[in-house]
């Protein structure tokens with residue numbers, strides 16, 4: 001018996017359940033049409049919502065920063081890795097988010113798994129939406145706090161859970177703003193009122209709202225007119241901003257404590273100069289380009305309407321994320337394979353990313369798609385539909 005035999009057994013079990021994952025190789029930039037494993041296909045699976053990762057101004061900033069400052073940060077931010085580009089970026093983020101301060105982490109995943117254990121520990125309670133992102137779930141686990149999960153976007157359930165749990169030292173409500181696999185928007189105004197009433201902290205993960213919702217793309221909190229409140233905003237620089245990194249925007253006191261206690265901030269190397277410079281340049285373009293958001297929403301509406309008319313089960317998303325639910329993991333991967341053969345890349349999303357029996361194609365559009373590409377995608381879906389009946 002080999003002590004590693006169980007690895008193959010585990011993979012075989014995943015295969016059996018239709019849950020095995022495989023890597024694909026993208027051989028071009030994430031534009032409307034990509035080269036995937038050697039074939040050109042319309043891309044409906046990128047979070048590069050505004051196309052900023054290939055924007056000439058953004059690329060120029062990244063190249064210039066690399067020439068001047070090299071490729072790596074060479075140290076953690078508290079030792080030698082904290083460059084001027086961080087200061088500029090954090091100042092710009094705080095300004096965009098209407099908060100006193102902001103702090104950049106290596107990724108959105110690191111931001112969530114770092115901040116939650118700082119805000120809550122064994123004496124505290126976390127109230128978490130049932131469909132929150134995995135990085136929030138992992139942050140809750142690391143915190144050792146008691147966790148109660150409220151039904152998706154159900155403010156009454158949240159209220160009940162809060163009223164039943166008064167014995168805790170601190171209470172933290174955490175929610176995605178735009179849900180990553182559903183594209184719906186959390187009722188932030190109601191959640192904020194409940195948080196205020198019960199004196200609970202509120203942390204909002206704006207990974208998919210930043211760059212897309214609110215004035216100048218500043219995000220979901222602005223979309224609801226809640227800027228200037230004490231809502232703690234988490235977000236990422238890896239989606240609409242087209243670079244890499246996560247951030248927390250909030251009060252100066254919060255940022256100060258994170259610098260001192262957030263383990264995913266302290267014990268890791270700073271981001272490369274190119275990444276920070278790209279994020280900075282992208283932020284400028286993002287804030288000054290409302291036409292990108294208009295195009296994004298136009299494409300989303302067009303695709304949603306066409307797929308619904310064709311008879312697909314499209315969840316009522318309000319954003320650029322368009323979930324087409326098929327049910328079983330097997331049905332979903334089979335549909336994704338058929339679409340790929342038609343030249344449309346629509347990623348299959350299966351448990352544990354989504355609840356059992358809700359496997360889906362998670363489609364996303366980009367401002368940089370052309371109308372022809374959106375029509376090509378719709379034609380692919382039209383061809384494929386009868387075969388699945």
Ligand SMILES: *Cc1c(COP(=O)(O)O)cnc(C)c1O
Pocket residue numbers: 107108109110112133135176180205207208236237238244245246
């Ligand atoms: C993508 C995502 C993250 C993680 O961000 P990365 O920068 O990719 O690590 C966190 N929360 C949500 C809701 C996300 O969709």
